[in-house]
Amino acid sequence: MKKTKLGEFEELVLLTVIVLQEDAYGVMIKQELEKRLKQRLSVGSIQSALKRMEEKGFLTSQFGEATPKRGGKRKRIYSATGYAHKVLTEIKEVRAGLWASMPRLSNDLGTI
Amino acid sequence: MSRSDQSTPPKWPLKFLRFFVKEEYLEEIEGDLEEEFRDNLDRYSVRKASWLYTWEVLKLFRPRLIKNWNGRNRLNIYDMFKHTMLLAFRNFKRHKSSFLINLIGLSTGLACTILIYLWINDELKVDKFHAKDAQLFQVMQNLPLSDGIKTIEATPGLLAQTLAEEFPEVEEAVVAAHPMEKRGSNGIISVEDTYLKGNERYVSKNYFNAFSYHLVEGNKDQVLSDKYAVLLSDDLALKLFGSTENIIGKTIEWKRGRLSGVYTVSGVFEKPPSYSTTKFDLLFSYELFFGEYKRLHHWGNSDPATYVILKKGTDIAQFNEKIKDIRRSKYLSSGDGKYLGQIGTLFLQKYSERYLWNTYKDGKVAGGRVEYLRLFSIIAFFILLIACINFMNLSTAKASRRLKEIGVKKVIGASRTTLIRQYLGESISMAILSLSASLLLVSLLLPTFNEITGKQLSLHLDGQLILSIVTIGFFTGIVAGSYPALYLSGFKPATVLKGKINTSTGEVWARKGLVVFQFMVSIILIISVLVVYQQITFINAKNLGYNKDNIISFAKEGKLEEGLETFLSALKKMPGVVAASSFGHDLIGDHGGISGLEWEGKDSEERIRFGNLEVDFGLMEMFGFEMKAGRMFSREFGTEESTIIFNEAAIDAMGLEAPLGKTVKFWGKERQIIGIAKNFHFESLYEPVAPCFFQCYPNLDNILVKIKAGMEKESIERIRQFYQEYNQGLPFEYKFLDEDYQALYASERRVAVLSRYFAGMAILISCLGLFGLAAFTAERRLKEIGIRKILGSSVWGIIYLLSEDFTKMVIAAIAIALPLSYFLSKNWLNNFAYRIDLQWWFFAGAGLTALLIAWLTIGIQTFKVARVNPVQCLRDE
Numbered sequence: 001m002k003k004t005k006l007g008e009f010e011e012l013v014l015l016t017v018i019v020l021q022e023d024a025y026g027v028m029i030k031q032e033l034e035k036r037l038k039q040r041l042s043v044g045s046i047q048s049a050l051k052r053m054e055e056k057g058f059l060t061s062q063f064g065e066a067t068p069k070r071g072g073k074r075k076r077i078y079s080a081t082g083y084a085h086k087v088l089t090e091i092k093e094v095r096a097g098l099w100a101s102m103p104r105l106s107n108d109l110g111t112i
Numbered sequence: 113m114s115r116s117d118q119s120t121p122p123k124w125p126l127k128f129l130r131f132f133v134k135e136e137y138l139e140e141i142e143g144d145l146e147e148e149f150r151d152n153l154d155r156y157s158v159r160k161a162s163w164l165y166t167w168e169v170l171k172l173f174r175p176r177l178i179k180n181w182n183g184r185n186r187l188n189i190y191d192m193f194k195h196t197m198l199l200a201f202r203n204f205k206r207h208k209s210s211f212l213i214n215l216i217g218l219s220t221g222l223a224c225t226i227l228i229y230l231w232i233n234d235e236l237k238v239d240k241f242h243a244k245d246a247q248l249f250q251v252m253q254n255l256p257l258s259d260g261i262k263t264i265e266a267t268p269g270l271l272a273q274t275l276a277e278e279f280p281e282v283e284e285a286v287v288a289a290h291p292m293e294k295r296g297s298n299g300i301i302s303v304e305d306t307y308l309k310g311n312e313r314y315v316s317k318n319y320f321n322a323f324s325y326h327l328v329e330g331n332k333d334q335v336l337s338d339k340y341a342v343l344l345s346d347d348l349a350l351k352l353f354g355s356t357e358n359i360i361g362k363t364i365e366w367k368r369g370r371l372s373g374v375y376t377v378s379g380v381f382e383k384p385p386s387y388s389t390t391k392f393d394l395l396f397s398y399e400l401f402f403g404e405y406k407r408l409h410h411w412g413n414s415d416p417a418t419y420v421i422l423k424k425g426t427d428i429a430q431f432n433e434k435i436k437d438i439r440r441s442k443y444l445s446s447g448d449g450k451y452l453g454q455i456g457t458l459f460l461q462k463y464s465e466r467y468l469w470n471t472y473k474d475g476k477v478a479g480g481r482v483e484y485l486r487l488f489s490i491i492a493f494f495i496l497l498i499a500c501i502n503f504m505n506l507s508t509a510k511a512s513r514r515l516k517e518i519g520v521k522k523v524i525g526a527s528r529t530t531l532i533r534q535y536l537g538e539s540i541s542m543a544i545l546s547l548s549a550s551l552l553l554v555s556l557l558l559p560t561f562n563e564i565t566g567k568q569l570s571l572h573l574d575g576q577l578i579l580s581i582v583t584i585g586f587f588t589g590i591v592a593g594s595y596p597a598l599y600l601s602g603f604k605p606a607t608v609l610k611g612k613i614n615t616s617t618g619e620v621w622a623r624k625g626l627v628v629f630q631f632m633v634s635i636i637l638i639i640s641v642l643v644v645y646q647q648i649t650f651i652n653a654k655n656l657g658y659n660k661d662n663i664i665s666f667a668k669e670g671k672l673e674e675g676l677e678t679f680l681s682a683l684k685k686m687p688g689v690v691a692a693s694s695f696g697h698d699l700i701g702d703h704g705g706i707s708g709l710e711w712e713g714k715d716s717e718e719r720i721r722f723g724n725l726e727v728d729f730g731l732m733e734m735f736g737f738e739m740k741a742g743r744m745f746s747r748e749f750g751t752e753e754s755t756i757i758f759n760e761a762a763i764d765a766m767g768l769e770a771p772l773g774k775t776v777k778f779w780g781k782e783r784q785i786i787g788i789a790k791n792f793h794f795e796s797l798y799e800p801v802a803p804c805f806f807q808c809y810p811n812l813d814n815i816l817v818k819i820k821a822g823m824e825k826e827s828i829e830r831i832r833q834f835y836q837e838y839n840q841g842l843p844f845e846y847k848f849l850d851e852d853y854q855a856l857y858a859s860e861r862r863v864a865v866l867s868r869y870f871a872g873m874a875i876l877i878s879c880l881g882l883f884g885l886a887a888f889t890a891e892r893r894l895k896e897i898g899i900r901k902i903l904g905s906s907v908w909g910i911i912y913l914l915s916e917d918f919t920k921m922v923i924a925a926i927a928i929a930l931p932l933s934y935f936l937s938k939n940w941l942n943n944f945a946y947r948i949d950l951q952w953w954f955f956a957g958a959g960l961t962a963l964l965i966a967w968l969t970i971g972i973q974t975f976k977v978a979r980v981n982p983v984q985c986l987r988d989e
Contacts, residue, residue, distance in 0.1 A: 026144035027151075043144060044171040047137070051176055066143070069150050071120070073143030 005087060006058070012037075013049045014058060014088065018080050025064060025075040026050070050078060058084040121149045122162045125169040132178050141172065192530070196537035203538065210510060213884045214503050217877045218546035218588065221499030223553040224873055225584060227561055228492040230554075230569045232485050233577075238387050239464040242324040244421050247283070249428075249460040251275075251418040253439070254475035256456065257721045263472035267418040267458070268439055269408025272316060275418070279434065281426045286322045288390075289314040289401050289416035291368065299368035300669060300842065301394065303352045307842055310348055310393030312368070314401035314416075322421050323390075328356055330379020336397045341378035342366070343395040349380045356380045367669075370404055371396075386568065389467050411443040412451060419463060432459045451708055454719050484859065491870050494633050498874060500592035501626045502881035503539070507596035509623065509888045514600065522605040531601035539593020540586065547585035564865050566858075624921050627885065630878040631925035631962055632932075637871035638958040639933040643950070644864045647941065650948045651857055657792025658699070658735040660853060662824065664831075665816045666846040668694065672838055676811045679838065686834075688820050688827030691734040694812035696726030698852065699735075699794045703804070710777040711766050720765050723794060723804030726812055732757075732789075734818050742772050742787030745808040749786075752808035756783040760791045762803030783807075800945045816849075875962075879969045882918065886970045890914055890977035898982035910978035915970045922966045926959040933958075 006014070016032050017024040030046050053059045064075040080088075126142070133141055145168055152161035204211040242248055251271065255262045272287035291299065291312060298309035319325075320332035327335070328346055335343055342364060349356045352364065362377050375396070384391050398416075407413045422431065436457045443455050461469070461477060470480035521531065555571055562569055571577075672679055676694065683692040697703040703723045729752075732744045740760055745752045756776065763771050775782050791801045819827045832844040854861075890897075897910055905913075934950065941947040 026140065027147045030148075042171040043141070043148065043168045044174055044177070047141060047144075047172065048174055048176050051137070067147075069147050070143035071146045073139045073146065075143060076140040 005056075006053075006091065007049075009045070010049045010053055010058075011088070011091065013046065014053060014080060014084055017059065017078050018085075018088075021079075022077060024078045027075075029078075053084075054078075057081060058087070119149075119153060119158060119161075121146055121165050125166040129169050129172065132173060134177060134179050137177060141177075145169070192533070193537075196534045197541065199534065200538040200541045204542075207510070207513070209887070210506055210884055213880050214506060214542055215546055215549060217499045217502045217880045218543065218592070219549035219553060220873055220877055221496040222546055222550035222585065222588060223557065224495045224870065225492045226550060226554050226581060227557065228488050229580065229584070230571075230577075231561075231565060231567065232489060234567055234569055235468065235481070235485060238467045239389055241385065241387055242322075242464070244322065244324075245464050247421045247424060247426075248322060248463040249420050249422060250463045250466060251420065251435070251458050252461050252472075253414060253456040253458055255454065255721075257719055261472075261475040262721070263475055264414070264456075265417050266414040267416065268411050268414050268442070269402055269405075269416060270411065270442075271418045271439070271458075272420075274438065274442065275420055275435070279431075281423050281431055282420050283423050284318045284321050284421040285316075286319055286419045286421075287316045287398050287416050288319065288419065289398060291371075292401075292405055292415070298667070299366060299394075301348070301352070302365045302367070303362075306352055308348065308351060309843070309845075310345075311391075312394040312396055313390075313392045314396045314398045316398045319395070322419055325384060325388075326382040328380045328382055329360060330381075332379075335379040336395070338376065338378060339397050339399045339403070340373070340375050341397055342375040343379040343381055344377060345383045345393045346380055347383050348393050349377075366394075371400065411439060411446050412455070414456075420460070422460075428460060435460070454708065481859075484863065487863075488866070491637075491867075495870065495874055495877065496588065498630045498633055498877050498881075500588060501630055502877060502884070503542070503592040504595045505623055505626050505881055506884045506888070507539075507593075508599050509885055511596075511600055511603075515603070518600060518603050519605045522603070528601045532597045535597035535600055536590065536593050539596065540589035543585050543589030543592065546588075547581070551581075564862055566862070623885075627882065627918075627921045628925045628928070630881055631922050631966070632929040634871070634874045634878045635926060635929035635958050635962045636933045636936070637867065637874045638961060639929070639937065639954055641864070641867045641871045642954045642958065643937040643941070643948075644860070644867055646948050646951075646954075647944065648857065648860055648864050651860070651944075651946075654793075654946065656699075657790060658737050660699070660735070660849045662690075662819045662821050663734065663816055663849040664819065664828065664846045665695070665698075665814050665849060666835075666844065668811075668813050668815050669839060669842065672815070672835075676815075680815070682834065683817060683831065686827065686830055688823035688830070690818040690820050691730055692815070692817045693731040693734055694728040694810075695731055695814045695816050696809065696812040697724075698814065699792075699849075703794060706778055708778055711768065712774055712776075713767065720803060722762060723802055725794065725804055725806050726809050727806050728810050728812050729808065731816065732806065734816065737792060738790040740788045740790045742785070744787060745806070751810075754781070754783050755786045755808065757787040757789055757806040758785060759789045759801070759804050761801045762805055763788055765803045875965065879965060882966060882969045883973060886914070886918065886973040887977075889917075890974050894977065894980065895986060897977060897980065898984075898986045901980075901982045902986075907975070907978045911971065911974045914974040914978070915967065918966060918970050919963070922963055926962060930955050930959065 012033060013029060016029050016036075020028055020032060026043065026046060029050075030041055030043060033046075034041050050059065050061075054061060058081060059078045060081055061076050061078045064077040066072050066074040129142065129145070130138065145165060148168070149161055149165050152164055156164070239245075250265070251267050253264050253267055255264060269287070269289075272285040275282050276285040291314075298311045301308050301310050315336065317333075317336045319336065320327065327343075330343065335341060344352070344359075344364075346356050349359060353359045353362065359377050360379065363374050364377060366372055366375055381395070383393075401416075402408050405415075408415060422428075436459065438458060440452065440455050440457070443449060444452065457475070459475070465477075468480060468482040468485065469477050471478050518531065551571070558569060558571065668676060680692045680694070683689050703725050705721050705723055709720070709722055727745070729745055729747055737744075742757070744757070745755065749755070758766075758771070768774060771785050771788060773784065775784050777783075789806070793801060794804060795802065817831060828846070831846075835844045836842070893914070900910060900913075934955065937950055937954075941950070
């Protein structure tokens with residue numbers, strides 16, 4: 001398994017997509033991520049990431065509803081594929097394994 | 113919030129977004145941005161929200177999200193091209209009449225343009241073939257006369273030498289002289305028994321260093337080193353010796369007044385090409401000429417032409433300053449400076465420019481033949497413009513035919529650019545077809561055109577010509593097709609598929625404007641044709657103050673040089689000959705001139721140039737000059753060598769009262785005034801009558817014979833035989849005086865003929881346009897016509913209704929054209945000292961003609977339509 005399959009930012013976006021379920025479209029993903037990261041993000045970076053992951057097969061998408069707020073244009077709802085779930089779990093396991101193998105540090109207060 | 117409901121995202125960033133983002137991402141991204149924008153409006157000001165929006169758009173400009181230009185279009189181009197061509201041909205076939213109208217219009221326009229282009233190209237080549245053309249200049253002289261500065265070619269005989277010696281900028285100074293005696297006739301060259309006529313120049317040794325006349329035999333640096341050398345043209349050499357080789361060193365006999373004698377052939381040159389304004393058959397040495405005519409040694413006289421080759425990089429203005437007063441200073445240092453007031457100043461003009469720029473005003477170059485070039489370029493441009501306007505008008509008018517096609521294409525997804533390309537493609541194919549048709553037309557018209565312009569133009573397809581023609585055709589296609597392409601591709605599918613075309617008032621006015629413009633140009637052309645034609649007829653018919661009919665002239669040559677009197681008296685006895693005499697000049701501008709005339713009461717500062725006409729006994733009677741006072745020359749009064757006759761203008765200029773009997777002095781001699789002739793025109797009608805005088809000399813160079821009307825042929829035959837008894841072997845060459853006169857106005861006549869043709873073409877094209885438009889309008893209003901007929905309108909009523917609109921347009925055109933053409937004609941006529949008055953009927957006539965032609969054109973179309981059976985056109989309701 002290559003470590004470079006998923007970039008850090010892409011992983012965050014992917015996780016957000018799964019979290020948002022049927023609300024996983026551009027603006028929503030951006031706002032959710034901004035809230036959690038406490039950082040401003042640009043539409044461009046989000047869109048870039050989404051399109052790249054779709055190309056790689058981590059996401060699928062389809063058109064959703066149009067609202068007047070969007071000037072009558074439809075949203076694109078993204079959802080993670082089975083392959084995405086698999087890769088995310090792999091990454092999580094690797095991380096968890098590393099955290100578990102870390103030596104006991106004096107300042108540590110019982111974190112796992 | 114109301115605010116977020118009303119505002120829309122900022123326009124320009126949005127446009128930019130739509131421009132670069134991939135098509136498939138556009139809806140989503142645009143929607144996202146808009147949603148964000150609305151959210152921001154709730155929290156921030158409009159300005160900040162817009163700014164944030166713009167910022168986001170800029171940050172979206174990433175490689176992954178940008179449209180892919182190359183890949184897509186390249187795949188399609190060949191197919192699109194085929195498709196465009198196919199559609200174009202289908203369109204042509206389906207609507208044959210508009211196709212034909214466009215074809216005829218465009219090809220006529222293109223043919224005119226090509227013809228004029230060929231002509232202009234030819235004119236521009238004249239005299240440009242000399243190798244050192246960029247450094248080759250002619251020295252011109254400005255003579256200060258009382259009535260203004262007169263610019264002439266003649267310069268002092270020593271000028272070339274002086275320039276070469278005293279000015280380091282001068283690489284070569286060349287002098288070339290025309291024969292001094294008997295201008296207008298040829299010398300006779302003979303070898304054993306072959307006699308030929310030829311005209312000659314007397315040139316300095318370095319002639320071939322300046323002018324690129326190719327030497328077939330002989331070395332250019334040596335050919336004129338012998339004073340008695342002569343060079344022959346290859347034509348002449350062939351006729352005299354049968355070959356151009358091995359004739360160097362042979363001798364020929366030359367008969368030309370004082371310079372007659374035996375000369376040795378030192379070289380053979382190629383006859384000057386048709387692009388050369390200077391033409392000659394023989395070249396002699398200037399040394400010879402200079403030696404013989406002592407008057408050339410004085411700075412007070414001017415005769416030959418002087419040319420210089422300047423070093424590269426010489427500042428012409430500076431050089432002009434230096435040589436300006438050369439003649440004056442030399443004149444002063446060489447004599448008493450008595451006539452300094454008449455000595456002229458010098459300046460340079462580029463030799464190759466002299467052909468086109470040959471008019472001078474106040475001592476400066478002021479146009480000339482080049483104005484004709486400009487005139488005809490403008491005409492060609494306007495004719496082509498009219499043809500393109502037609503195309504534009506018809507295409508946009510017939511747009512309704514193609515509504516469905518455009519609508520469907522756009523709905524399927526054609527971009528505006530694709531549609532524009534398609535329509536431009538159609539117009540360019542049309543242009544290419546018209547181009548081929550026009551080339552055919554040109555080759556058909558070329559012989560007639562050559563006749564009129566006196567040139568030998570040919571459709572010789574060299575690289576430059578092909579390139580220019582194709583460029584013209586291409587541009588026509590683009591120009592003509594641009595407006596329709598833009599117009600047609602701009603239709604909105606929704607409106608168009610419903611069947612409506614929104615003809616905004618702007619468009620309607622544009623179309624009307626185009627028609628008005630076309631007719632305006634045509635009317636101006638018609639009026640110009642009329643004016644030019646009238647003026648030329650006027651010039652021809654104008655009473656010149658003398659009678660030139662039935663007079664032939666020929667040169668005094670051969671044995672006639674002695675014993676002219678016997679020859680003349682024998683002529684006079686012939687039946688059919690009314691009078692015979694000799695003349696030293698002619699009445700169309702070749703006359704001597706002096707300004708050193710002194711008379712009683714002359715103001716010493718005064719400088720008037722008098723024309724000098726030398727006549728033999730009986731000549732003035734032959735021409736029928738009228739005398740205001742006094743008498744003509746007559747043998748009863750002896751040799752008349754101390755008498756002189758002035759014309760009225762001369763007497764007025766001198767301010768003499770009771771002039772008869774008074775004496776004047778010039779050339780060191782005194783003469784008594786014995787008569788005053790009524791004013792007559794001895795120069796072109798461009799000039800007012802200048803002062804002139806007559807002197808009587810027997811035995812002058814041009815023999816004139818007046819023949820009885822109706823007996824020309826026999827009399828000329830008789831004269832010819834008689835002449836050949838005197839001069840064996842010499843051809844008898846004569847010409848009618850009025851032919852000469854006609855030749856004076858050759859260019860005007862050409863302009864007249866050409867403008868007739870061009871006016872015709874302009875009208876043809878305008879009518880074609882009107883024809884097409886009328887047909888189309890009538891077709892559109894078919895249903896309206898049907899209903900009107902049912903309600904009782906007559907055929908004429910319908911015609912009147914349909915023509916009303918067009919009539920208004922033509923009248924508008926007339927209203928604009930008339931003042932414009934009045935102004936233009938007045939301007940042109942001002943060039944002539946004697947001109948016609950602009951009659952009101954020129955303008956009324958042109959306007960009426962235009963109107964009638966327009967009505968006829970419209971009438972034919974509307975008549976056809978007006979007769980339609982209402983049942984047929986209302987069937988679909």
